[in-house]
């Protein structure tokens with residue numbers, strides 16, 4: 001069971017890394033990749049997509065979540081986030097808010113740096129989040 005969990009986390013990190021090559025970042029050159037695991041075992045990936053007007057930029061996490069939700073998936077288990085920075089990349093406030101919309105609490109938000117893996121919950125990253 002623990003090995004299955006470890007290999008799934010490795011797979012998510014690997015597929016998130018693969019997204020870095022698709023990142024569209026002519027303005028920041030900061031490439032981010034995300035890989036989202038649904039509860040039924042599907043993986044949705046995403047990269048950041050920048051824009052000349054800056055504010056329309058979409059983060060990698062939101063790309064992955066929106067791809068999944070737009071295909072009818074709303075039950076998630078884990079999301080891995082990586083970047084080209086060589087450091088752990090924490091999700092921005094907007095992505096935390098978007099995660100809080102769909103994450104029920106136990107989902108793992110996985111960050112990786114040089115082989116070190118850290119897992120967070122959405123409640124830790126965005127306590128007392130706004131909900132209607």
Ligand code: THU
Nearest residue numbers: 028030032048059060091092095
């Ligand atoms: N970025 C993400 O993709 N995810 C985050 O959670 C933080 C920021 C992207 C947006 C922009 O393209 C670049 O990183 C620099 O801010």
